[in-house]
Amino acid sequence: MPVPETLYATYAVALTAPIPDPGELAHDEIAARTRPPLRDLALGMLGSPMVTLDQRPAAEFPPLPADLLAAYGASPAALAALDAASHILAVRAAYRPGHPPAHEWAARAIAGAVAAARTAPVIDVFTPQILAHDHLTRSLPGPDGAVRLTDWMLLPHTSGPHGFWFTTKGLARFGLPELQTENVPPALVVPWGRLLNGLARRVLDLWQDRLRTGEQPLVVDLPETVSVGLGDIAAAQGTDEPLRREVTVRLRLDRPGEPGTTGEPGSSGSSDSSGSSGEAVLTVLPADDGPDRLESLCAALFGAQDGHR
Known part of the structure; x- marks a missing residue:
């Protein structure tokens, strides 16, 4: 099978108000909330071209598929929170295939840290699925790098x-x-x-x-x-x-x-x-x-x- 040159991960944070400096907030929250070695990986990628933070009014992004989000477990309250969002912060990361899947780990960790600071929902755009805070936190790798594939x-x-x-x-x-x-x-x-x-x-x-x-x-x-x-x-x-x-x-x-x-x-x-x-x-x-x-x-x-x- 062909090996892709680069893989991409995208997560969306639905905000009720724009963040003055998303990069600064992401850096501070990752440093405070995330344990090494994931903390070091996320901070290193955050300060490089491998991660981009794109904040815009929600109307400037394509609408998220509410039917699929509901099919994959989103509650009516979670969907209502998305509808109420004035801005979206898109967290994107790129990395080569292999282990660790740094694009996914870093992007999810950054989106989760920003969302926790703003009490905002996180959408895994790949699935698409709204990730509850405890689910997102549990899914991140521990100090030994282990994750649950499920x-x-x-x-x-x-x-x-x-x-x-x-x-x-x-x-x-x-x-x-x-x-x-x-x-x-x-x-x-x-x-x-x-x-x-x-x-x-x-x-x-x-x-x-x-x-x-x-x-x-x-x-x-x-x-x-x-x-x-x-x-x-x-x-x-x-x-x-x-x-x-x-x-x-x-x-x-x-x-x-x-x-x-x-x-x-x-x-x-x-x-x-x-x-x-x-x-x-x-x-x-x-x-x-x-x-x-x-x-x-x-x-x-x-x-x-x-x-x-």
């Missing part, structure tokens, strides 16, 4: 004539295609969602491991078959799992318009972290052909009872 990724699913269609929304932040699965039986919605969370964690680890060494490559080869286990599911949620049970799935790189793709709305990821449609996706398939393979995978991973609910 704080940075959503897993929406929609019903269709042959089952549910799943797609991740968050892997594109890191330069990866999103994962998708078609025709998931209704009884497997919960276990298959758990499996996809763990698989996303495993694929992200493989991706970042291949970007850690030396000069950034132009392309990265990921294996066609990937193991995913209970440990990966726990890691995606920031917990531990003593059982080492794993199953194997197959990944197929699809692009809209190619054979094997569905063309359903939203069935694409974005390698430039913009969340736009029309990019490649990784379709998740059983490693072996045969009937009831999704059921067999879930039963093998979670046990016969938990794998069918």
